[in-house]
Amino acid sequence: MAARDGSRVLASPLRSLPALGQSRSMFIQTETTPNDDSLKFIPGVPVMTNNGTAEFTEAKSSIGSPLALRLFGIDDVRSVFYGPDFVTVSKQEDSQWNVLKPEIYSILMEHFSSQAPLFRDAAAQEAAGPQDTKILDTDSEIVAMVKELLDTRIRPAIMEDGGDIEYRGFDENTGLVKLKLKGSCRGCSSSSVTLKSGIERMLKHYIPEVQTVEQVLDQEEEIALDAFSDFEKRLEEKEKDNEKNKKQDLSQYMSL
Structure with a gap:
């Protein structure tokens, strides 16, 4: 389980709750994840209904969700993921969280405090969150x-x-x-x-x-994995060449 890093931001009060007759302030917490390039933002209110999830890996795929589309407007945001009560934002490897977090906080607080819908319509929500574990009559x-x-x-x-x-x-x-x-x-x-x-x-x-x-990997993930494997092979070959050159230099030195 990820440990909370204690980050909290106080936003403008949410709309007054008629049943309580008072306003409530929003606190957004962050949790670190095993992936250094991903942070879990917890707004303290439900995000996806029915315990569902949705993922967006590029701005084009997030057109049906105004919140995700705004988050992709931040430089170096790589993907956005909605959970039942959290939003995970992933960044490019060479970017810094201390630069990205203030703008992410601002967008999340504005969205959830306004109680705006997460998706433009039901069709957009269904397209973003496949019911992959729904048991079908045709399942064995x-x-x-x-x-x-x-x-x-x-x-x-x-x-x-x-x-x-x-x-x-x-x-x-x-x-x-x-x-x-x-x-x-x-x-x-x-x-x-x-x-x-x-x-x-x-x-x-x-x-x-x-x-x-x-x-199962997407095409872009397979390309990235292949590129990383090629990079590792080149490093290994370079180390072998360096070791070979060292031995040759030592042999020449000993023959003097």
Whole structure:
């Protein structure tokens, strides 16, 4: 579970609550996540209804949500994720949170204090938050069990860290469960540990038919992963060349 960093910002009072006859001030808290480039912002009011989630990885995909679109207007914001009671914002690796947070706070406080809708319409909300773990009449007993475990045991734990998982399918011949990591889990260095040590172990424990869990990557994630692998290979080759040159220099020195 992520630890709160104690950051709190006092915004303008929310609208008066008719039932109480008084106004309430908004406090936005932040929580760190396992991903240094993602922060979890907690406005103290519901964000997504029905325990749903929604993710936007570019400004074009956020047109249906005015809040996400405004957040993408901040330089170096890479993605926006809505949870039941939080908003996770992810930044570019080379940017600094102390530069981005004030503007993020301002946009979040303005939105939630005005009680503006999160989406332009119901169609936009449905498009942003797929009901991937909804049990269908066509699901097999195994698939239904996988979805139930994901929804009731695994998803709540991952949301504590500002992320989520999306069910992408189950191969009953191989026992392979396909999942997509979202929010702060996207691109996190510990995501493979989360998949294998956490999710896979729990699914295999309760459902013997499950043999392994595999992460599904978007095209942009695959490109980034390939680029990182190429970079690591180049570094390794450079280190080998340097070591070889050192040995040659030493050999020449000893022959003098």
